[in-house]
Amino acid sequence: xxxxxxxxxxxxxxxxxxxxxxxxxxxxxxxxxxxxxxxxxxxxxxxxxxxxxxxxxxxxxxxxxxxxxxxxxxxxxxxxxxxxxxxxxxxxxxxxxxxxxxxxxxxxxxxxxxxxxxxxxxxxxxxxxxxxxxxxxxxxxxxxxxxxxxxxxxxxxxxxxxxxxxxxxxxxxxxxxxxxxxxxxxxxxxxxxxxxxxxxxxxxxxxxxxxxxxxxxxxxxxxxxxxxxxxxxxxxxxxxxxxxxxxxxxxxxxxxxxxxxxxxxxxxxxxxxxxxxxxxxxxxxxxxxxxxxxxxxxxxxxxxxxxxxxxxxxxxxxxxxxxxxxxxxxxxxxxxxxxxxxxxxxxxxxxxxxxxxxxxxxxxxxxxxxxxxxxxxxxxxxxxxxxxxxxxxxxxxxxxxxxxxxxxxxxxxxxxxxxxxxxxxxxxxxxxxxxxxxxxxxxxxxxxxxxxxxxxxxxxxxxxxxxxxxxxxxxxxxxxxxxxxxxxxxxxxxxxxxxxxxxxxxxxxxxxxxx
Amino acid sequence: xxxxxxxxxxxxxxxxxxxxxxxxxxxxxxxxxxxxxxxxxxxxxxxxxxxxxxxxxxxxxxxxxxxxxxxxxxxxxxxxxxxxxxxxxxxxxxxxxxxxxxxxxxxxxxxxxxxxxxxxxxxxxxxxxxxxxxxxxxxxxxxxxx
Numbered sequence: 001x002x003x004x005x006x007x008x009x010x011x012x013x014x015x016x017x018x019x020x021x022x023x024x025x026x027x028x029x030x031x032x033x034x035x036x037x038x039x040x041x042x043x044x045x046x047x048x049x050x051x052x053x054x055x056x057x058x059x060x061x062x063x064x065x066x067x068x069x070x071x072x073x074x075x076x077x078x079x080x081x082x083x084x085x086x087x088x089x090x091x092x093x094x095x096x097x098x099x100x101x102x103x104x105x106x107x108x109x110x111x112x113x114x115x116x117x118x119x120x121x122x123x124x125x126x127x128x129x130x131x132x133x134x135x136x137x138x139x140x141x142x143x144x145x146x147x148x149x150x151x152x153x154x155x156x157x158x159x160x161x162x163x164x165x166x167x168x169x170x171x172x173x174x175x176x177x178x179x180x181x182x183x184x185x186x187x188x189x190x191x192x193x194x195x196x197x198x199x200x201x202x203x204x205x206x207x208x209x210x211x212x213x214x215x216x217x218x219x220x221x222x223x224x225x226x227x228x229x230x231x232x233x234x235x236x237x238x239x240x241x242x243x244x245x246x247x248x249x250x251x252x253x254x255x256x257x258x259x260x261x262x263x264x265x266x267x268x269x270x271x272x273x274x275x276x277x278x279x280x281x282x283x284x285x286x287x288x289x290x291x292x293x294x295x296x297x298x299x300x301x302x303x304x305x306x307x308x309x310x311x312x313x314x315x316x317x318x319x320x321x322x323x324x325x326x327x328x329x330x331x332x333x334x335x336x337x338x339x340x341x342x343x344x345x346x347x348x349x350x351x352x353x354x355x356x357x358x359x360x361x362x363x364x365x366x367x368x369x370x371x372x373x374x375x376x377x378x379x380x381x382x383x384x385x386x387x388x389x390x391x392x393x394x395x396x397x398x399x400x401x402x403x404x405x406x407x408x409x410x411x412x413x414x415x416x417x418x419x420x421x422x423x424x425x426x427x428x429x430x431x432x433x434x435x436x437x438x439x440x441x442x443x444x445x446x447x448x449x450x451x452x453x454x455x456x457x458x459x460x461x462x463x464x465x466x467x468x469x470x471x472x473x474x475x476x477x478x479x480x481x482x483x484x485x486x487x488x489x490x491x492x493x494x495x496x497x498x499x500x501x502x503x504x505x506x507x508x509x510x511x512x513x514x515x
Numbered sequence: 516x517x518x519x520x521x522x523x524x525x526x527x528x529x530x531x532x533x534x535x536x537x538x539x540x541x542x543x544x545x546x547x548x549x550x551x552x553x554x555x556x557x558x559x560x561x562x563x564x565x566x567x568x569x570x571x572x573x574x575x576x577x578x579x580x581x582x583x584x585x586x587x588x589x590x591x592x593x594x595x596x597x598x599x600x601x602x603x604x605x606x607x608x609x610x611x612x613x614x615x616x617x618x619x620x621x622x623x624x625x626x627x628x629x630x631x632x633x634x635x636x637x638x639x640x641x642x643x644x645x646x647x648x649x650x651x652x653x654x655x656x657x658x659x660x661x
Contacts, residue, residue, distance in 0.1 A: 063565070070568045073634045084637045088563070088645055095565040 007210050010163065013051020013081065014044065016229030016353070020203070020218050022211035025052075025186070028163055029209070030154040032129075032180055034170040035190035040201060040222050041167045042072065043079065044190065045125050047226040048165065050081045053090045057122035060115060060162075064096045066128035079226045092119055096126075100135045105144040108132065109152060116160055123163050129180065130168035147179035154183050175206070185209040190220075195382040198345050203229060219347035230349035233397050256366070256404055258290070259297030262474035263433070266450045266459035271431055275454065276395050277406045278426055281435025285446055286467045287408035289323075290433070291368040293471045294406050296327055298366040299335035305366035306358050308339040308351070310374025321469025337362045345380045348390035352397060359403060367398060371408040392428050399430075430454040438489055440464075440481075447478065521628050521636055524643060528623035531555070531647035532616065545615030546608045552623060552647065553600055559646040564634070574599040576626045584618050586610065 009024030018024045025031075025048070033041045046061075053059035063069045073093075076082050087093070092115075099111045116124065126132065133146055144152070157164045166180060172189070175181045187206040192199050201220045205213035220229040255270035258277075264270040271277055279287045295305035330336040337358050341351060355367065369375055376387050383390060398405055407429065426432055432451035437444050448465050450458045464475035481489035535551040536544055561569050577599040581587045584606075591605045603622055607615040631639040 068568060069563060069565045070633050073564065073638065077635055077638065084635070084641065087638060087641060088559070092562070094562045095568075097565050097567060 009211070010052055012048045014047050014227050014229060016218070016220070016231050017048075017203075017227070019231045020205055020214045020229060021186075021208055022205075022213040025163065026208070026210050028158050028161055029185040030158060030164045030183065031166070031186035031188065032170075032184040033165055033167045033188045033190065036171070036192065037169055039190035039192055040220070040227060041169075041190055042067065042127055043076070043222055044188070044227050045127055045165050045167050046076050047079070047081045049091060049123055049125055050083060050086070052123045052163065053086065055090055057090070058119055059091045059123035059125070060119050060121040061091065061093045062096050062112065062115070062124070062126045063093060064100050064126065064128055064131045066131050069093065069095050072127075078224065080224055081226045092121075096132075100132055105132075105146065105149040109144065109149060109156075112153065113156060116157065116162065120160070121162055123165075124157055125165045125167065127165075127167040128169060129166035130170065133168070133180070147183075150180050150183045193382055195380065198380045198382070200345060200347060200380045200382055219349055221350065230347060230353045232349050233352060233393055256303070257297050257301075259293035260290070260472050260474060262463070263290075263448070263450075263472070266461060266463070267431065267433075267453050268456045268458045271404060271453070272456060273404050274399050274402055275404055275430035276399050276428070277404075277431040277433060278409055278429040279406060279433045279435065280409045280411050280426075282412055282437060283410055285435035285437065286465070286472055287410070287435065288370055289467050290435075290472055291370055291406050291408055292327055293323070295336055295366055295368055296323070296330060298404075299330045299333075303365040304335045304337070304362045305368065306337045306339060306355065306362060306364045307368040307370055308341065308355060308375070309370055310341070310378050311371055323469060323471045334362065337364065341378060346378045347380065347383050348394055351375070351378075352394050355398065356401075359398075359401070365403060367403050367405040369405065369407040371410055373410050388428075395428050440478075440489065448474070521624075521631050521639075524627040524631060524636065524639060525620075525624035527640070527643045527647060528552075528627050529620045531643070532620055532623060534647070536616070543608055544612050545610075545619050546604050548616070549607060549619040549622065550604055552619075556623075556626075556643070556646040560630070560642055563642065564630070570598060572626060572629045573603075575629055576622055577603055579625055580618065580622055583621070587618065 008027040009018070009021075010027055012018055012021070012025050033045055035041050049059045049061060063072060077084065094115050096108065096111065099108050103111075112126075154164070166184070168180070170178070175187075181187060184207075186208045189204045189206050191202050191204075193202055201222065202217040203220050204217050205215075207213075214231055216232050218229055218232045220227055222228075254273040255264075255268075256273050257264050257270045258267070279290055281287050292307065295307055298305045327336065331338065339354060339358055341354060358364065359367070372391070376384055379387065379390075395405065431453045434449045434451050436447055438447055439445070446465050446467070447462050449460070449462045452458070461477040461479070463477050466473045466475065478489070480492055482492050483489045531552050532548050536548040557566075557569055564572075577587060580603075586609065587603060587606045589606050589609065590602060603619075607619055610618065627639060627643060630642070
């Protein structure tokens with residue numbers, strides 16, 4: 001038993017917000033929701049109020065000069081959380097415009113006190129408090145100074161066991177001087193970040209007395225459901241922030257099939273569970289075919305999987321051939337899920353949130369991101385700058401949950417040097433499979449190699465492969481040629497022609513190869 | 516005014532007006548009933564939509580009603596004008612009880628319709644029901660006996 005007071009934390013009803021607040025909203029706290037016009041302050045305040053208010057915990061919403069109450073009611077009704085049945089029941093709106101325009105801060109405080117005494121609310125919101133402060137600044141008979149007013153209001157509302165939000169339009173530069181910021185227990189700052197015509201909403205918990213909020217800027221989105229916050233995932237904290245997938249514990253050293261037996265062999269017996277794999281290759285080399293095969297193979301063995309699609313249309317995965325039909329059936333059976341995210345204004349944390357939700361929904365164990373280039377393009381420009389760091393966070397979190405993930409990266413064939421991704425992200429992954437083209441016997445031939453499998457021996461062979469209706473079919477090792485990575489290999493002179501004909505089969509040897 | 520037609524709200528408004536009319540049938544009866552109904556409505560709606568909001572909607576109501584009731588354009592003596600609702604009351608008092616009551620009913624139905632176009636019919640219905648509660652069965656039976 002401890003002598004310390006226990007601070008009860010209230011669930012705000014805003015997905016993701018409790019997490020960044022450090023576990024919920026401290027009961028009886030006196031908070032400020034600040035930000036520029038249009039930042040989403042009123043929507044956030046209303047959503048919290050509707051979540052907290054109930055028959056035994058009424059809420060008082062003071063509207064002051066600012067957004068006209070008629071308009072506020074009109075627009076807020078569009079959100080799913082706005083429950084008309086609770087208006088003037090557990091939620092009371094009180095318009096203070098006249099009190100602010102005609103009175104002093106003493107009188108305003110007295111009015112608020114009267115309303116609070118009449119309602120005995122557990123939640124009080126003053127929107128917008130900034131207009132209260134402005135009116136006080138311009139009043140000829142100011143009565144109470146703003147600092148005294150805020151101080152008395154905070155003490156008084158806490159005394160009445162109310163959890164309070166003041167909502168106001170503030171600039172970050174004001175935070176040092178304004179008494180409201182000093183008195184407030186919690187400071188939630190909302191902002192809109194504009195970058196190359198793309199707008200991203202962000203929230204920062206600048207302080208929350210009595211607990212430790214997640215630091216930094218978190219993205220949020222406003223939809224018909226209201227506000228949803230996407231907590232910025234900090235690597236190292238993911239074990240507590242994101243639960244492991246149910247049943248994700250596998251035998252130590254378990255290896256998973258990629259769906260192509262010969263490729264499994266090249267990897268040393270499949271990919272270690274919980275690893276991240278990068279499949280790099282030029283357009284048309286079969287990255288998506290390999291990754292959908294990886295997902296199908298898992299689904300057939302009771303390991304549901306998800307493909308996050310950024311380039312193709314979802315139905316392109318199930319088109320054509322018997323493998324496409326099998327894939328389609330796995331989707332219908334709920335063993336495979338396809339995530340198609342809204343493009344161009346995504347944050348890594350929002351994407352991660354969607355993926356994690358899908359993982360838990362499907363109890364997925366495998367994940368494909370197809371492709372990294374498409375993913376980067378889907379992000380708002382402001383997040384593209386630190387794509388590598390963001391990807392590192394995402395891979396760490398997902399593999400930490402026990403997910404085995406495969407990412408595809410389109411790289412242009414370069415015959416002068418080896419590249420595995422445009423993003424310098426190859427080092428983030430545990431395994432790399434390289435695909436590329438070369439000219440062999442007068443036609444383009446696809447070849448594949450396993451470049452690395454962390455902590456595991458693997459084949460160094462370059463092998464030909466074909467894409468068929470059944471997926472990827474591996475050919476032979478091209479051991480008879482040299483200069484394969486130049487894209488224009490030559491038959492090794494020491495080998496007889498017959499040996500070359502064995503590698504790969506079914507192909508006539510080109511005149512060049514015969515030289 | 517068809518876009519302001521909310522039959523259910525009109526019904527509530529007419530019922531509220533009738534309840535407040537009382538037994539007197541003098542020239543002021545309709546004005547008194549309208550004043551009582553308006554006071555009850557203002558008590559509930561002003562905190563929610565603001566006094567300024569209520570005044571604005573009442574002003575628009577007066578403007579719309581003047582198309583049908585031209586006599587609503589009559590204004591009090593200069594210096595006595597205290598708002599659109601006061602003007603309506605002033606004008607209603609000049610009419611016979613029947614005409615006054617009809618105009619007052621139209622006024623509340625229009626006002627309720629204007630509120631509903633902005634905040635929706637469900638919320639407006641809640642507001643009107645709170646301002647003008649349904650008469651209890653006892654009240655109804657007493658009134659019918661009277």
